[in-house]
Amino acid sequence: MMAMLYNDKVIKHFTDPHNVGEMQNPDGEGIYGSPVCGDMMKISIKVEDDVIVDAKFKTFGCGSAIASSSVATDMIKGKTIEDALKITNQDVLDELGGLPSIKVHCSVLADHAIRSAIYDYARRAGKYYAGLEGFDPNADEDDREHGCDMENK
Amino acid sequence: MKRQVYLDYSATTPVKDEVLQAMLPYFTQNFGNPSSLYSIGQEAKQALEEARERVAALIGANVREIFFTSSGTEADNWAVIEAAESRAKKGKHIITTKIEHHALLHSCEYLEKKGFSVTYLDIDGEGFVDPALLERALTDETTLVSIMFANNEIGTVQPIEKLAEIAKKRGALFHTDAVQALGNIPIDVRALGVDLLSVSAHKIYGPKGIGALYIRKGVSLPSHVHGGGQENKKRAGTENLTGIVGFGKAAELSARDLNAHIEKLTELRNYFLDKIRENIPDIQVNGNLTHRLPGNLNVTFKYIEGEALLLLLDLDGIAVSTGSACSSASLTPSHVLTALGVPVEMIHGSLRFTVGDFTTKEDIDYTVNCLIKNVEKLRNISSVSKEKGW
Numbered sequence: 001m002m003a004m005l006y007n008d009k010v011i012k013h014f015t016d017p018h019n020v021g022e023m024q025n026p027d028g029e030g031i032y033g034s035p036v037c038g039d040m041m042k043i044s045i046k047v048e049d050d051v052i053v054d055a056k057f058k059t060f061g062c063g064s065a066i067a068s069s070s071v072a073t074d075m076i077k078g079k080t081i082e083d084a085l086k087i088t089n090q091d092v093l094d095e096l097g098g099l100p101s102i103k104v105h106c107s108v109l110a111d112h113a114i115r116s117a118i119y120d121y122a123r124r125a126g127k128y129y130a131g132l133e134g135f136d137p138n139a140d141e142d143d144r145e146h147g148c149d150m151e152n153k
Numbered sequence: 154m155k156r157q158v159y160l161d162y163s164a165t166t167p168v169k170d171e172v173l174q175a176m177l178p179y180f181t182q183n184f185g186n187p188s189s190l191y192s193i194g195q196e197a198k199q200a201l202e203e204a205r206e207r208v209a210a211l212i213g214a215n216v217r218e219i220f221f222t223s224s225g226t227e228a229d230n231w232a233v234i235e236a237a238e239s240r241a242k243k244g245k246h247i248i249t250t251k252i253e254h255h256a257l258l259h260s261c262e263y264l265e266k267k268g269f270s271v272t273y274l275d276i277d278g279e280g281f282v283d284p285a286l287l288e289r290a291l292t293d294e295t296t297l298v299s300i301m302f303a304n305n306e307i308g309t310v311q312p313i314e315k316l317a318e319i320a321k322k323r324g325a326l327f328h329t330d331a332v333q334a335l336g337n338i339p340i341d342v343r344a345l346g347v348d349l350l351s352v353s354a355h356k357i358y359g360p361k362g363i364g365a366l367y368i369r370k371g372v373s374l375p376s377h378v379h380g381g382g383q384e385n386k387k388r389a390g391t392e393n394l395t396g397i398v399g400f401g402k403a404a405e406l407s408a409r410d411l412n413a414h415i416e417k418l419t420e421l422r423n424y425f426l427d428k429i430r431e432n433i434p435d436i437q438v439n440g441n442l443t444h445r446l447p448g449n450l451n452v453t454f455k456y457i458e459g460e461a462l463l464l465l466l467d468l469d470g471i472a473v474s475t476g477s478a479c480s481s482a483s484l485t486p487s488h489v490l491t492a493l494g495v496p497v498e499m500i501h502g503s504l505r506f507t508v509g510d511f512t513t514k515e516d517i518d519y520t521v522n523c524l525i526k527n528v529e530k531l532r533n534i535s536s537v538s539k540e541k542g543w
Binding site: 006011014015017020031034035036038039040041042058059060061062063065066102103 | 456457458460461464465468477478479484486497498501533534535536537543
């Protein structure tokens with residue numbers, strides 16, 4: 001079955017994802033992807049004393065996009081902003097225990113969405129984080145492995 | 154044990170027991186090579202010819218017009234590439250559609266690399282090729298028109314008789330990929346007026362690895378597999394005897410039960426669609442519902458992604474397929490739904506359900522319940538919704 005393509009941890013995070021939902025008065029919000037590309041993740045964060053105390057997500061996307069959203073929000077909860085900014089796609093992938101190679105691009109969503117949410121928080125709170133240096137939440141998505149053929153055409 | 158529901162009969166079908174029983178002796182006792190002159194060889198030859206008669210009968214062809222191949226794909230490749238190349242002196246233009254199977258599209262791409270030009274006809278919003286478009290696309294250089302009989306994703310059935318007539322008026326050969334149509338709608342090659350037609354056994358409860366090409370008497374088509382004298386010297390290689398016998402049996406059963414099969418599948422499909430419409434908001438049916446394969450249903454569930462839904466259904470024991478980019482090896486969304494004009498974000502949320510001879514009403518009820526549960530679950534997770542829009 002299709003489910004055989006994924007390991008148990010991915011299936012668990014997909015069928016019973018953590019941190020699904022929206023937040024009342026979030027301190028920061030980030031969106032990455034688009035429905036046209038097949039996946040769009042939205043992350044909301046609550047921040048206290050530079051620590052992410054809560055994170056929620058909503059994702060339109062395939063099974064691994066949902067699983068990586070779940071894992072990524074788990075990973076940033078309780079972390080300082082600077083530590084959360086250090087999370088890479090590979091970290092999310094490792095935490096999931098790997099994805100089929102064709103699906104690896106899905107975990108890229110989480111990394112970018114986290115940065116976007118922190119960027120939004122920093123802008124609202126008037127803060128500066130070295131880890132955001134050079135980050136543009138509206139940059140082209142061409143760093144994604146499968147890009148988005150339909151939009152680029 | 155968890156209920157297992159197979160709703161992907163367009164992908165392939167299980168081999169019916171009668172078919173398997175017919176095949177079995179040809180693995181062991183009647184294993185002879187049909188080219189051998191002694192008795193067990195000639196017995197095999199006889200079984201092969203009986204199977205050919207049955208396949209011919211299913212499409213109204215003469216027995217000498219059926220040539221066995223390894224698959225529908227091989228039949229498509231053979232028909233299109235050899236027909237085009239052998240007529241290159243007359244012209245190097247062929248016409249097909251944007252919704253063909255890759256067996257056809259990739260054969261056309263191959264021909265393009267060899268210097269042929271190919272026109273890919275659009276379909277309308279219902280899933281049909283407009284005969285007027287074909288009429289306009291034909292030129293003096295056009296040697297071949299290939300238009301699929303029924304589409305594998307949305308099941309729409311093309312007006313083949315009309316299209317073939319238009320092509321032939323301009324002196325072009327007409328080929329149709331009837332792999333999905335076979336055993337699901339009546340096919341009569343004489344009435345249709347087609348020159349070449351591809352079929353496959355594993356879509357009609359026969360085994361995988363066996364297909365056939367109908368070549369109308371009088372149409373010249375060079376061999377594309379060179380070797381011995383099999384298949385009237387047109388397709389060399391020791392015959393897949395067990396596969397051919399299985400194809401013959403499946404064709405016989407299909408011809409016998411065609412009306413009941415169509416009636417049953419149409420009823421189940423319509424019941425399924427009614428249940429979906431009653432219970433799940435924000436859906437869209439893709440493609441015309443009237444001129445369509447009886448078992449096919451293609452539905453977009455808005456605001457969610459198809460691979461995720463396919464995966465949840467799989468965990469519930471239900472097998473379906475999707476047009477979503479995320480599930481395909483190429484990571485591109487369905488070319489058929491794209492041609493149909495379905496917005497890309499909605500293509501990602503499309504599922505294809507195909508019911509078949511072993512599907513029951515209980516299977517449909519179970520599937521609808523799982524769909525309700527899983528669509529709601531994914532919509533709750535989704536970052537898009539009716540209120541927020543795409």
